[in-house]
Amino acid sequence: MRIDLDAVQITRDSWSVSATGTFTEGIHLISGDTGSGKTTLARIIAGLSLPTSGTVRREGISHPMISFQFPEHHVTGSTVSEECSSWGLDPTVILEQTALTEKAGISPLRLSRGELKRLHLACVLSQEYDLLVLDEPFSSLDCKEKERACTTISGRTRGITIIFTHEQEQFPRVDMLWEIAHGSLHSRGSLPNALRTWEHAPEIIRELIRKGREPANLTRQDIREAACRI
């Protein structure tokens, strides 16, 4: 399974973003500022949009999935329970998992922003895909739910998972680190070496590196262990 981006370029008026690189099986994190082109690139990698120029080649990917930043864009069920069924899942299991059993009969659009995102992610992450593109999966989630989503994503062992995010506080375990900076996609390589050249590194990671306590990866546990290392 792999995706190759070959001289991909997207141009709109005076704005553009370019990308070249290969994504193989594992968890890839792509960070970037708002407006840098994360969503645009996510849609192109998922096959929903075409680039202005360049090619996207997919090998061995027959079951792709994209999770949009705004979960309401996915809603098709008229109740929370129907929404779970629409993903081919057992509502009882998902609603228990997301603590939304009491809201099974209401419209998904009446849930709070965080609750809807929680429901949506539970539905998406309950299944296996060859390619899973997650566009800002942590926005609107509270700290506890972010931690839970990170643990679930860290446990993915099959397929290509690509996370686009500007998150600065909670991360899953990551195999490869990328970032969009200065109008193009840059590969920073595998962890932990990638951390040294990561322009979007959160302050706490920069500080740990300054102190010579480089974390092995990005999870809260990795950061705790690095901070406590003597």
Next chain:
Amino acid sequence: MIELSGIRHTNLDISSLRIPPGTTSVIGPNGSGKTMLLKLLAGITLPQSGTVFIDGLHPREIETGWVNEFPDRNILFGTVFDEVASSLRFRHLPDKDVERTVEILLDSMGISPLTDRPVYDLSGGEKVLVALAAALVHTPRFLVLDECDSHLDNNRARQIERIVQERRIPYVIRCTQQVESAIRSDHVIFLENGRVAFDGLPTDVFAQLHDTPFYPLSLECGI
């Protein structure tokens, strides 16, 4: 001082809460009632029972600015200038005064190059800045930021924090999931199941949240 007393509204149940002047961060799990609390404080919603007073006045008697998580859903006008100028125009202020006030504000926020741009064409971060400008243009005494940092990168979030600080607005209440930035507030309120579980200085509130995902990693690691 903001004073809430005997509040019962949907899932909110707050018998008494006092919020001193300064910047207050409201944190807590999804569905704990954060946005509803902000709506009551801003006077957008009136409580089913109980009272809210800001320096002894009803919230609807106070000049209030509101920026929400998805500002483009609240934006009404085509260009940045028209959007920011709208509340002054609704008050029938002379065009020259409106123009001057908006120009000075956009310049002080560093976004004057956006003046004539169509709002729909802006990035998410720029839209939040425009919504913030529209909220600040009438010099509010009370500013509400409802998770507007949720879709912003760190640089934009810091920029907004700086702009708000420079204004010296008597009361700023922000609801956020970025606990590292909540440490920098003057006060923190932790809501859980519609009730105020903890409130006070950031260090005191976070001390109660040790061993929870709401405890900032920088405090845990001593960094």
